[in-house]
Amino acid sequence: MPRLLHYSDIENVYDDPERTGCLSGCVQSLSGDDALICGTGDTTSPGVLALVERGRQSLDFFRAVDADLDTFGNHDFDYGPEATRGVVADSPQTWVSANVYDDNGDRFAPTHVVPYTVREVNGARVGFTGVTDPATPSLNPMAGELTFTDPYAAAEEAIDHLRDEGVDYVVILSHLGGGDDELAARVDADVILGGHVHSERHEYVEETLLLRPGANGHVVFEVELSDEEGADSRTKTRATATRHETADAPVDEALAEMLRGRVEAAELNDVVATVNDPLDRTEETVFGGECAIGNFVADAYRWSMETDVGLQNSGGIRNGPPLSGEVTIADLVSVIPFEEHVVVAELTGEELTAVFRECAAATVDFGEPHWWQGHLSGVELVWDDDREAVVSARVGGEPVAPDSTYTVATSDYVLHTDHEFPTIEAHHRAAEGDIQYEVLADYAREVGITSETDGRIQRLSETAADD
Structure with missing residues (x-):
């Protein structure tokens, strides 16, 4: 047969x-x-x-x-x-x-x-x-x-x-x-x-x-x-x-x-930081909620563009071995292997709250219903999984004001696609920065890479608690 x-x-x-x-x-x-x-x-x-x-x-x-x-x-x-x-x-x-x-x-x-x-x-x-x-x-x-x-x-x-x-x-x-x-x-x-x-x-x-x-x-x-x-x-x-x-x-x-010959010829082995505790980037971690690798990427975006908020879609962080020990440019390219720029979007507080809701929404047909779709910087977000609702959201320590304007550093892809964070559209673009992995490398050199999370995203679920 x-x-x-x-x-x-x-x-x-x-x-x-x-x-x-x-x-x-x-x-x-x-x-x-x-x-x-x-x-x-x-x-x-x-x-x-x-x-x-x-x-x-x-x-x-x-x-x-x-x-x-x-x-x-x-x-x-x-x-x-x-x-x-x-x-x-x-x-x-x-x-x-x-x-x-x-x-x-x-x-x-x-x-x-x-x-x-x-x-x-x-x-x-x-x-x-x-x-x-x-x-x-x-x-x-x-x-x-x-x-x-x-x-x-x-x-x-x-x-x-x-x-x-x-x-x-x-x-x-x-x-x-x-x-x-x-x-x-x-x-x-x-x-x-x-x-x-x-x-x-x-x-x-x-x-x-x-x-x-x-x-x-x-x-x-x-x-x-x-x-x-x-x-x-x-x-x-x-x-x-x-x-x-x-x-x-x-x-x-x-x-x-x-392939080893191709890797060596790529000359991407410059060390940009050292990580003592590995940063996991398995699918379970990246789509599970707040994680160290997601925080690192979102923090780098916000730092590079000096914005109120940093945002990275979970699907854009590629699965692979953890970042550990000496981290090279090649390692960072493997985290986000796209030639896309980091851009700035200007959103109202009402629009930004909608984006927070979209962090938990299965708006893409290649995801699972329980996946967490976004990583954030500059934000303290409390989300209720059971009610599928934002309990509270703060930016820069202050509650999000619906009529205020906020700047968000994210990838150019997010402004282009209507499958992830559809609230953010091309007309929100306000500025453009460097390529994503270049931003990660600059941030790693200047600030470093931490393996810790800080509770910026809290997911509440009575169902999980009952289990």
Whole structure:
């Protein structure tokens, strides 16, 4: 029976050559003539090496595993469409995308990207299509000139073509995140290989197998497309999947060494501060409420622009090893690996209070309902989780006055997107500063990095207390 090997959202795995070697070694150890190797977006960026190499460091990995298929995630456009076209043209896999178009209405990179494709493997014809979150231009300003059409209609059309070609199985490469449930309900597919959301998923919806391997290359799913008949002798049995942790795999030393050379060539090893107690930046910490790494970033923003408030979206702090010991510029790039400026927004007190509410609101489709979405500086905030309400908010030690004006230092992304902190819009822009990681480096040199929290965000919950 045909097999699929699935990874997704590997993002900053390239910054750790050993871990990339494990990911490659895992895929290679599972590969074979009966297997197709599939990515589902955010396989080129973000990360330290991605920023330096404009995503082209991913080519080393794609070639090492001899990748077969991939689709686009929002971060695959981090350096603009032209850089993405270059990576696509030089990569070994077929890029499958049914809903991404250029600004002139043509399909994106039509020479190298197809809306659907058929692969014959182990005696079966497997049809593939791919779809990307239509909110990508809002999530990633560098994709603003592209058009992302309705992914469900695009998938339905592509699958109609695949069925007409007599495929035995239909597989969707999806970077829709939470949209995969609707996709499973609306289209006739055997498997949806998903991404975008960084939590793992392995379940069936409408008899369709839905998978997400999580982020940063820790897990690979091995899918078996069954060729056996079901109990009623009219349908195939459902596809199944096995989870593999890449840390247990043999290391692809050739790939690891290649990436070590790229890391050394990046010359980002200047030490800017020393941290005695590690600053954790796991998903649980960053999205759990106030944390040291979030405070550090928000404090650096406020310090650099001399504003009333500093604000960092939780999703912008990338997961990775804790900051510990000698902290380098490369370490700080890995925390926020984007070429975005810190900007100043001017908000009324009423608008600022709305932003505080949005720190707890699941306004993004790649988050979990309980996640805390923002980190703050210059603020004392008390939030009631049960009532989903601000209990009290103070800026500079004083209660927030609805009619007063406050300055907020944040990333340019926040002014661009309507998926996080939608209260803040482009018209609120008042000034622009340096690139985010440069601000972090300057602050670390001048002020340092502390591992302590100070209670600036308090989350109250009677439910939690009862538990």
